[in-house]
Amino acid sequence: MTHRLSRRRALTGGALGLTSLAGCTDRFADEPPPIDVEGSTLLEIASVDGPAPLDAFPLTVTDEYVDAGIDRVDSLLASIPDDLDAKIPNEAVRRYVDRERESAREGLTYVRDASTNLAALRPLRRARESAAHAAGTVAAAVGNRTRADALDEVDALETRVREAAAFERIGEEPIPSLVVYERVEEELRVAALAVERLRTGAIADGYAEARAVGELDERLETGAARLDQAQHLGDRHADGLDDPRSFDDEFREATTTLHDDLADRVADLPERSRTVAEDLFDAPVEETPRRRVGEVLVREIRSTFEHASESREADRFAKVLVDLYRVEILLGALDRIRAIVADGGLDRPDDGSAVRTARADAVAALESGRADAAHPALVDSGLEYAYWRIRNADEQAEDDASYLPEPTAVEMIALYAIATAQARSVPDATDRLVALLT
Known part of the structure; x- marks a missing residue:
């Protein structure tokens, strides 16, 4: 990472x-x-x-959302073979994968120890990023995933972020709505920044292909995780309203x-x-x-x-x-x-x-x-x-x-x-x- x-x-x-x-x-x-x-x-x-x-925050994060994030991390980690020595001859790449995989596992520990689901969001996001980095590196090292494959996924992510940003700020009271939407907007801002980094952020020339793919997959996961958080918080806010009005x-x-x-x-x-x-x-x-x-x-x-x-x-x-x-x-x-x-x-x-x-x-x-x-x-x-x-x-x-x-x-x-x-x-x-x- x-x-x-x-x-x-x-x-x-x-x-x-x-x-x-x-x-x-x-x-x-x-x-x-x-x-x-x-x-x-x-x-x-x-x-x-x-x-x-x-x-203090005006709403809660559901168990289902956190569980889905954990499942995402577990799925990414499951794609990494246990016998890395046999699969990846390059020792430096193996150490790199091990470090990112351990970071993801450590992140899940913080998620499970978090005092609230809201507090779990940050370590959950970081666990997703590390797991994606490790899995992407392995997919390039032992499979045939390339930088071009990762970059082919940017358009779809960019479309999702752009569509999610076209929302109306609704609520019943201005102050709780303000706090929620500030968080939503910040998540979407970082998601858009991840897309921008995928479009323009250069990967160091000295990076091996496997490490470069891992870096790109982490950026994709950053954008997706931030987008998921924004949509979940926005949906939770809207679902709790009885008589909403626009605050735009x-x-x-x-x-x-x-x-x-x-x-x-x-x-x-x-x-x-x-x-x-x-x-x-x-x-x-x-x-x-x-x-x-x-x-x-x-x-x-x-x-x-x-x-x-x-x-x-x-x-x-x-x-x-x-x-x-x-x-x-x-x-x-x-x-x-x-x-x-x-x-x-x-x-x-x-x-x-x-x-x-x-x-x-x-x-x-x-x-x-x-x-x-x-x-x-x-x-x-x-x-x-x-x-x-x-x-x-x-x-x-x-x-x-x-x-x-x-x-x-x-x-x-x-x-x-x-x-x-x-x-x-x-x-x-x-x-x-x-x-x-x-």
Whole structure:
């Protein structure tokens, strides 16, 4: 399977932040004040129970759908012979198939252990992708499947995706419908992207034919799995309605209002650069959490707004609204961070107690944001970035604390501070979006 950048790494830039914190400044500059912290302390802080998973959603996924996905994986795996040594002389290809097959089996374990069928969707999709990759590689290595055979299936997939995208957003209440259709639109967006990658994405010239076919079959399965998920969620939503009406016009009009309101605020931000934190804050930023906070927030605000604009051009109205909702949360978080820095906050910490406090604040803010929410599924969508920042900071400790404790402490505080500011900005952004749609 191709390596995928996880959502938590994509949201925070992963460990790259430590590079700038740990040694990309002038080599002759004064050393920053030491932080009295050990890696073991950071690991202990990160190991404390975090927030509960964000699992609020307006509908459930059926057992039948999950079972059908498991059957699909089992069918693909069954096409792979047990005696690979006898069937595939090439040891490198055998190892490749074994790795993908094991990934699919591991995925099924996660599916069966998932707390809900909704939570099972991601590992189920990944299991399908890995199984298709392994099966396609074998079909090319021991049979006569070729790249051309795989590419011959793209037209049919593209037609299915295009037909599925021609739907009406219906419901009885706007907010639950918005949350469902945002997910449907995202699944269809990725399905269409899989088709595009099949049309234009080159397979490395050095790939053997078998590996190339496996890669193409994985892309086909990605498109099919995403399409299946979109259709299942859309059907489940429609089947639960007694008196549905269309929300297309309301969602479209709301996207224009919210987009226009936020555009100037986004345009006023400094450009993404190495000096973005200096441009944001009237305070020292070097070797402090302030630098990372400024870089992450400006990057995320701009990129999320760009995604919303792209979705707007593609008439993905629900996705536009949820992305703009997240932009408003991020802008609110930036306002809060600026006020904190103006009061002297987020300076270089003295010891590990600052990390402990920052994490406790982040978890408490996220849990407070969920408590008694009138629209829990929407609120969970708004809190998603905050949730993953906490997770990322925790995993940053696991990855780096033992050999870079001081820059890791700075990084963790930055990510926890962003999560706290985001979570505390969710209620106001939620109230505004709800008022716009009701």
